Amino acid sequence: MDHLDRTLLKLLQEDGRMTVSELSKKLALSRPSVSERLLRLQEKGAITGFAARVSPAALGRNIQVIIQISELKVSPSDFDKRIVLDSDILECHRVTGTVSYILKAAVTGMDALSLLVERLMPFGNVNTSVILSSPVMNPVVLPKE
Template identity: 30%
Template sequence: MIDEIDQALISALMEDSRRSLKALAQISGLSSPSVAERLRRLEERGVLKAYTVEVDPRFFGYQLQAIVRIRPLPGKLQEVERQILAIPEFTECDKVTGEDCFIARLHVRDMEQLDSLLDHLNSCAETNTAIVKKSPVKRRLPPMA
């Protein structure tokens, strides 16, 4: 189970995954070796899966972000999944229930690139695309308590 100290450590790392053991110790009220041990146990249990960095795709020329609902044509589910995996501009993808089988996030430089990438899927799927204007809620954890 996750206790209040673990929750505090996880929250602190979600805010800044580069926090030092010393800083985490100050936040949690534990010693640095105790924090290191807790983090090791959280990693072993699979609670902490990675320490990451967040990069803004716009600095690499990706000015548009799109959400694409993808409905494979009959018998084309695996082919669609292979194509999504092969296109690196798809930065996230969920296989979902309902009429659409996939909901994906795509970063592109411009509308022409968006059209070109979606054209790859036209032979095996129908797509419905929405351009992201703003993301008021960034990826976050649900409440831990």
């Protein structure tokens, strides 16, 4: 991955709606060259997709929480199948250590949080932490040089 690829990744992470023409101007490359680089980065798996970043709070989900699930009572594959169906879950990570899973969820209020915890209790021990602020969100990720 060369300097132009790293710059391309940086630009797209800062503004995913940037057109090939705009990228072409910023990189001083032809549009076909930029398109070729984009395709190559997608084929390599460096770019996995393009999506809008949506604010859960703007959609009425004012409470965001981190949930730790420990002492799993079902198999990880059973838990994985169940958790992908829960619309309150924003992220799910299977991790090492005493905790089996770390989840990020967004709910409309304390009643919704209580219901989410009740839904999760059959799968293991549930520990929740309300997110007060997020000083780092969606940082630009680039390969180490």
